Each structure stands twice: as C-alpha cells, then as structure tokens.
Amino acid sequence: MHLAYPAVLSALLFCTGLYGVLARRNAILVLMSVELMLNAVNLNLVAFDVWLSRAAEETLHSGQALTLFTIAIAAAEIGIGLAIVLAVHRNRGTSDIDKLRDTAEGHEPDGSDTDTPATGTAAEKAEATA
Amino acid sequence: MILAAGSHGFLSPTGVEIAFLLVGLVTLGAAVLTVTTRQLVHAALWLVVALGGLAVEYLLLTAEFIAWVQVLIYVGAVVVLILFGLMLTRAPIGRSPDADSGNRWAALTVAVASAVALVWVVVDAFRTTWIDLDGPAAGSTAVTGASLFQNWVLPFEALSVLLLAALVGAIVLSRKARSTGAGEASPAVAPQAGTSQAGTPQAGAPQAGTSQAGPSRTDGVR
Known part of the structure; x- marks a missing residue:
C-alpha cells in the first residue's frame, strides 16, 4: 500500500476536526471534534509503525504502543471534559462556549444574562478544577 | 524494505488500496457530517460511523489489536459518554440553528489552508514510499x-x-x-436575576452574602 493513502486521510481528518473545533458552538461538539483530531493522529501513528516495522531491522512498535496510550488518554480527556461541561451547564444553564467569555480581555460581559460576581466565581471554579 | 518503485505501478492500485480508499471516503464523509450537521444527536451518531471506519482502516493496515481497542473504547465507551453528555445538558432533539458559531468562515479558511498545506507536504515527502503488508501481521x-x-x-x-x-x-x-x-453555596447562585439557571434550588435562599459565598465556593472546590 502506498504510504500516502493513510497519511493523506489522516491529514484530512485532522483538518476536519480543526474546523469543528473552531466553528462549533456547543462544548460537547467541540469535544467530539477533538476526538476526531486525536483519531487522525492515531491513524498516522499506526501507518508509520506498520511501515517502519518492515523497513527497520529492529523495532519497538512505538507507534502502536503510543496509539494505545493516546486512546487511553483520550478516554480520560473525554471523561474530564464532559464532567467540566456538565459542571458549567449546571452552574450557568448553558454549554455554549460563545457565552463563556468572562476571562476574555476587551469584551464587555453581557448584562442581560450573566451576573458579574457569580460568573466570576464560576470561571474561577472552572479554572481551579481544570 | 521497499523504497524503489520498481514492483509498484503508480496508477495501478492494489485491492487493499482500493478498499482503503473506499472506507476512507466513507470515514471522511462521516467526519465532515459530524462537524457540519445541525442536529446534535446525529453528530454523535455520525461520529460512530467515522470511528468505526477508522477501525476498519486499522484492520486493513494489519493492526488488529488497535482496531479492536478502537471499537471497544471509542465506539463503545466514548460515544456513549458523549450521548449521555448531550442528554444531561438538555441538547435539543431537532435542528438547532445555533450549532455553528459566527466564525465558521474563518474556521473554514483555516481548515482548508491547513489541509492543503498538510496534504501537499505529506504527498511530496512520501511519494516513493510503500508499506509492505505481506507476511505476518505487524499489529x-x-x-x-x-x-x-x-x-x-x-x-x-x-x-x-x-x-x-x-x-x-x-x-x-x-x-x-x-x-x-444543594447545600451551603446556593445563596451565591440564587440572586442572579433573570438567568435561566437550571437545577439551583431557590427555596430559603437569603438575598445577601453574594460576595461572601463566592470565595467559599471557590475554596470548596480545591
């Protein structure tokens, strides 16, 4: 198999996930796009490991071992991320990341739907627990 | 070790390559639908298709163990977690018009630019490299x-x-x-007027001590 097939596929998947991270508004959809990016990296690791395990004299199978580690870390990441999203949704009533702008510079907080002290504590809470 | 293009035709793909290409098209299409659909639950279900397609790609690359781990952890666990997260954050079932934020055109520009750059570099770098899939499985x-x-x-x-x-x-x-x-810090949340707070009990919450209860909540987390 030509090495360009899995490499190009993983590059395109990574860019799809990049678009999702930048363009989505719901925090859970952003997490799903992050999963897509991690999977693209996994495909790259597996393809290069299969190539190098035949090309090299001796191999540690580092690509597949790192893929397993990445899968485990992605599972931990999605658990922690969903816990944070649920905590934010419980405190704020929304999981819309366009409204979580309390730490942004040069942006006036929306007076209509947020209250400054309480949202400040919620942002600190999210930072402290992250 | 195969570096020369002697035994490989440039435009005569093998059966494995054709299968990889077809499954890759399905995977990429499902990924694009995941990041563009406006129905949140459908996005999670298209993510299942994309991750399952990636598991098939691992099988085609003779990495069996990674493929089954992919099926077990991603398709089995992560997608279920995501569906539970969508359920617990009360995601709307039908089409939600505000699924995409306002900067989607900038995001599309960045994604297309990075895709062009990455594909160009990768194809140019590995033009004469073939994976040898014969023999015992590498994974x-x-x-x-x-x-x-x-x-x-x-x-x-x-x-x-x-x-x-x-x-x-x-x-x-x-x-x-x-x-x-439910406990002591509900006065900090209760005085917010006009918010759409969900799940904060308002009963018996005094209207004082907002600045007092704030730091105590922050300390209680640590």
Missing part, C-alpha cells in the same frame, strides 16, 4: 502485547495512575457541583 495481539510489556511497561503503569487520577477528578467535579447546588 497482532501477540506482537503488540510482547512489545508493550517488554519495552513499554513503565509508561503503561504510569498510564494506569493517570487513568486513576482522571477517574477521581471526574468524581470530584461531579460531586462538588452537586453539593454546591
């Missing part, structure tokens, strides 16, 4: 297990500690939020 369970427990034991054990820390962290995040929602 069977025996090979993967032997290398994992001979050379990668220490990172493997460290990873178990990380998973334990993530487990404890998720429990702490969930529990503290509940105790602050």
